[in-house]
Amino acid sequence: MKAITLLGSTGSIGTQTLDIVSQYPEQFRIVGLASGRNVELLAAQIRQFRPSIAAICEEDKLPALKEAIADLDPQPILLAGEAGVIEVARYGEAQTVVTGIVGCAGLLPTIAAIEAGKDIALANKETLIAGAPVVLPLIEKHQVKLLPADSEHSAIFQCLQGVPKGGLRRILLTASGGAFRDWDVAKLAYVTVADALKHPNWSMGRKITVDSATLMNKGLEVIEAHFLFGMDYEHIDIVIHPQSIIHSLIELQDTSVLAQLGWADMRLPLLYALSFPDRIHTDWQQLDLVKAGNLTFREPDHQKYPCMKLAYAAGKAAGSMPAVLNAANEQAVALFLDEKIHFLDIPRCIESVCDRFSADNSANPSLDDIVAADKWARQEVLMATENLEKRSRIISLR
Numbered sequence: 001m002k003a004i005t006l007l008g009s010t011g012s013i014g015t016q017t018l019d020i021v022s023q024y025p026e027q028f029r030i031v032g033l034a035s036g037r038n039v040e041l042l043a044a045q046i047r048q049f050r051p052s053i054a055a056i057c058e059e060d061k062l063p064a065l066k067e068a069i070a071d072l073d074p075q076p077i078l079l080a081g082e083a084g085v086i087e088v089a090r091y092g093e094a095q096t097v098v099t100g101i102v103g104c105a106g107l108l109p110t111i112a113a114i115e116a117g118k119d120i121a122l123a124n125k126e127t128l129i130a131g132a133p134v135v136l137p138l139i140e141k142h143q144v145k146l147l148p149a150d151s152e153h154s155a156i157f158q159c160l161q162g163v164p165k166g167g168l169r170r171i172l173l174t175a176s177g178g179a180f181r182d183w184d185v186a187k188l189a190y191v192t193v194a195d196a197l198k199h200p201n202w203s204m205g206r207k208i209t210v211d212s213a214t215l216m217n218k219g220l221e222v223i224e225a226h227f228l229f230g231m232d233y234e235h236i237d238i239v240i241h242p243q244s245i246i247h248s249l250i251e252l253q254d255t256s257v258l259a260q261l262g263w264a265d266m267r268l269p270l271l272y273a274l275s276f277p278d279r280i281h282t283d284w285q286q287l288d289l290v291k292a293g294n295l296t297f298r299e300p301d302h303q304k305y306p307c308m309k310l311a312y313a314a315g316k317a318a319g320s321m322p323a324v325l326n327a328a329n330e331q332a333v334a335l336f337l338d339e340k341i342h343f344l345d346i347p348r349c350i351e352s353v354c355d356r357f358s359a360d361n362s363a364n365p366s367l368d369d370i371v372a373a374d375k376w377a378r379q380e381v382l383m384a385t386e387n388l389e390k391r392s393r394i395i396s397l398r
Helices: 012-023 039-049 059-068 081-090 103-115 125-142 151-160 185-190 206-214 216-229 267-275 307-317 321-337 345-360 367-397
Strands: 002-007 028-035 053-056 077-080 096-099 119-122 146-148 168-175 236-240 246-252 257-261
Touching: 002 012, 002 081, 002 103, 002 267, 012 028, 012 039, 012 096, 012 267, 028 039, 028 081, 039 053, 039 059, 053 059, 053 081, 059 077, 077 081, 081 103, 096 103, 096 267, 103 119, 103 125, 103 321, 103 367, 119 125, 119 267, 125 146, 125 216, 125 321, 125 367, 146 151, 146 216, 146 267, 151 168, 151 216, 151 246, 151 257, 151 267, 168 216, 206 216, 206 321, 206 345, 216 236, 216 307, 216 321, 216 345, 307 321, 307 345, 321 345, 321 367, 345 367
Parallel strands: 002 028, 002 096, 028 053, 053 077, 096 119, 119 146, 168 236
Antiparallel strands: 168 246, 246 257
């Protein structure tokens, strides 16, 4: 039985991971849980899975959490804040830590887990994108596994099993195209938050659903693939695949192409990351190619999806630039979801911030450098938004 700690337990990744644990109690057990702010759901998870330790990121929610499970015996260790989440990440005998925390907030807990000798089931792409200059050396130093748990990188990882060193020629990341794949570019000027959250294939959190609509999620995955699999950016391509049946492909040196297929179900890559190198029999719906029908592909439209080029540029710039790109995107998406900026302002904000940072980019950033770059980028997006609002008020007064 594998002992697991789950970071981001109340989010989409977290709840699906717990679905797997509840379905296979003879295979997995929960040691630790950490979540953001959902007291009611975290309390229910603690009752069901009985972790030894749990944390809620928002410190003012801790009293309510304690009250919600006051009758439990024995009581788990209950913590709060970023320090509490970090303690959960490094705690006890857990063999694998699933990093389902959204955004760069997952970086420090992931580092703590690595330093404690835990294998990482990486469902938080931002951690590696922002922190790879620090995270990858720690992975090597502590001799732990870094197992991709998102659909695209899991697909690549699965296809690579048995491929000899030097056999990989190219990576092809498939993208659904998001909410606006069939929209005319001109219509994007009228996008609402509700529009952006209507993903045609996947059920995901709000932030990643918007990233899918801008295709920034795929740009971030390009950077992640570079770090995970050691491929040059020139050999990582994106292709629109509306059906989301093929989750990604690899091309080998002899031009053979291998693909991993399956229904759009995040439990599949999560289960593989948890059970690797084993394969666990499931009763989940099997793929029916006749039912799936036609599998189609098209080139992504760079006019519709400018975030792709921004991600490639940031990846090639290296250093702290991917952290800046990621932070600027997180902040811009948050502002869009709060209806403070327009959908088309997201890539504009990101490009502006990355341009301003380019002169200060460090080739070999430390963890402090990465954290500082992340903080700077978020502030820059907020400042730019405030300036836009001020100009708008001045114009309206005139």
